[in-house]
Amino acid sequence: MTLVAPTARLVDAATGAVLAGAELSAEVARHAAGYTDAPAGVVFARSALTTASVLRYAGAFRAGRPVALLDPALAPAVLADFVTRFEPAVVVGVGEGGAGAELCELPKGYDDTEHPVLGRCWVRRTAPAALPHPDLAVLLATSGSTGDPKFVRLSRAAVLANAHAIGDALALGPDEIAPTSLPLFYSYGMSVVNSHLAAGATLLVVDGGVLAKEFWQAVDAHQATSLAGVPYNYEMLHRIRWRPGRHPSLRTLTQAGGRLRDELILHFHEQISASGGRFHVMWGCTEAAPRMSTLPADGLPGSVGSVGPALPGGAFTVLADDGTESADPHVTGELVYRGPNVMMGYATAVADTARGDDQAGALRTGDLGYLDERGFVWLKGRLKRFGKIFGIRVNLHDIEDLVRADGPAVAVSGPDRVVVFVVGIDAEAAQALAGRLSERLRVHRTGFDVRPVDALPQLPNGKIDYRALEALA
Incomplete structure (x- = not known):
């Protein structure tokens, strides 16, 4: 399995530039080679919604360099703390982010350089105290927030397995065109990038978010076929009386990142269905690279409130009060997920990046719920809430x-x-x-x-x- 399929395309909405086929493959390879001269260790990638950010990420992945996707607006003190604790080999995307993307001072032991391919970056002079595990591919903050003290460690196999499982569940193919409606450093946004590139589809790189006029101008100009959003996105779109029918190329809406009100799920399901499209409710977490289940479009309206069955290759059980696991319908307890996309574990410092798989493919989600007779998941809240x-x-x-x-x-x-x-x-x-x-x-x-x-x-x-x-x- 590969992250960037031969038919994949990158379209830059700001410039109109297109990278496709052999040209895209060559550009990813060029970025992969750009990491050759950096010392061993993880890559820190400050990742705005730009084509350069996507190429730096895909290049690191191809080069086998573990990459931590970071918010370019990360507070300077938090970025400095991350660099101290994780000793990255190189920090790329130093010039990303625009307003609100203030940098910390150049860390000790690093050189500020202008790389001909990677752009401005900070390069470590010596190797870190611990070398990353060979299976490690991606590091993500557990909630994407600016002050999270730990990363989720995702293996290459987990990232690819989830990308291809999402592609299967959503029937993604070369004719799909997905805009970057979510940040790259957020696990759901990363998974949109992964799943579409792996399926040989088109990624439309556009910044600004779903409330920006320029975003929808790009969607229409490039005939985008899908939109991924979190509950806040759909709440705001509903508030401004947005209708998918105004954008004839749209045929798929997906929602994850929290619970959307049932009435809004039904509203957007009805709206997109009227245009011959589909609405998918999905559920996941960063620790699962990140998606675990999807509600088939034909599960609406009858199964509104459910997040559907496990993605291909995954399975759910329920951990009952007595400590036993069960797949019996209507036994409520903590949901346990097993699948090839489960994380290797957490990391709070550079030494943790050298660790192997701590999870053995099993994840206690921290969510309460039950399974019905079809294996559909019904969530009842968080254990800690x-x-x-x-x-x-x-x-x-x-x-x-x-x-x-x-x-x-x-x-x-x-x-x-x-x-x-x-x-x-x-x-x-x-x-x-x-x-x-x-x-x-x-x-x-x-x-x-x-x-x-x-x-x-x-x-x-x-x-x-x-x-x-x-x-x-």
């Missing part, structure tokens, strides 16, 4: 489900209460909502603090910034 109100344990995910009719909401645990942030309601409605929660859960009214907000804080990858909300609770 619980709070206590006057000593009573409550599921924060369930509370969010109860209030979502009033607007997008996030519940976080505060001291002896639950704080619920709800978008688009006024103070009077917030008070009434707190009363309804009190009655429904039979907990005193003072145990709920409902706060109206204009918008929920977002991480760079489009997910909810729970840490920011917890700090306000």
Whole structure:
């Protein structure tokens, strides 16, 4: 298996430049050769949504150099800490990111150079304290956030297995054209790149995001066929009354990165179906390279709320309270995933990059749920997303489900209460909502603090910034 199939194409929306076939293969090989003179060790790649970033990533992959995909807007102090702890052989993409992409000072032991292929980069003068394991291919922060202290270690086999499994599940082929609607350093964004290049499809490199006029101009100009989004993307598109029918080339919508409200899943399913297209709900995590399941398009509307069965090659079981694993329908517990795409383990320092496979293909997801008779997964929330109100344990995910009719909401645990942030309601409605929660859960009214907000804080990858909300609770 290969990351870049012979029919794959890269199209740069900003310049109109196209790399395809033998020319793309040669360009990836040229970037792979660019790492030859760097000392042994991992590559740190500051990765904006540019063709150069994609080529540096694909080149490192082809060269067998483990690459950590980093947000170019990473805080300078965090970048400096990562360099200290992981001792990368080279930091590429030094000039990526534009506004808000401030660099730290040149780390000690590195030279600031201008490489003829890789561009401006920092090159380490000596080898790191530990050499990476030969199977290691990609390092990703566990949530894509700017302050995460650890990376997920993904093997080459895991990345390729997931890319090809996604291609099979979505029937990707050379006629597909996917725009870069998500950051490359975010696992879902990376998987869009991987799955389309591996399937021999076209990757349309376009920056700006789904709310930018220029993004949709590029989609129409280059006849993009699909859109990948997280719940926030679809919430915002719904708010501005976006319709896929306005972009006739679109035929596939995919959603992952968190739970989208059932009513919006059905809304976008109906919209894209009216144009002869399909809507796929997908589920995964960075630790699984990153996708684990997909709901077939014909699973809607009947199975709305499910994230579907495991991708080809994977399987789910449920870890019951007694510690046994079961695939029996309707046994609720922690979901366990097994597949070739499971991570090797975590890394918090350079020594961890030398470790082999700690997982043996098994991943405890930390998500509660059950399997139905068809093997479809139904999620019931996160194990850690619980709070206590006057000593009573409550599921924060369930509370969010109860209030979502009033607007997008996030519940976080505060001291002896639950704080619920709800978008688009006024103070009077917030008070009434707190009363309804009190009655429904039979907990005193003072145990709920409902706060109206204009918008929920977002991480760079489009997910909810729970840490920011917890700090306000």
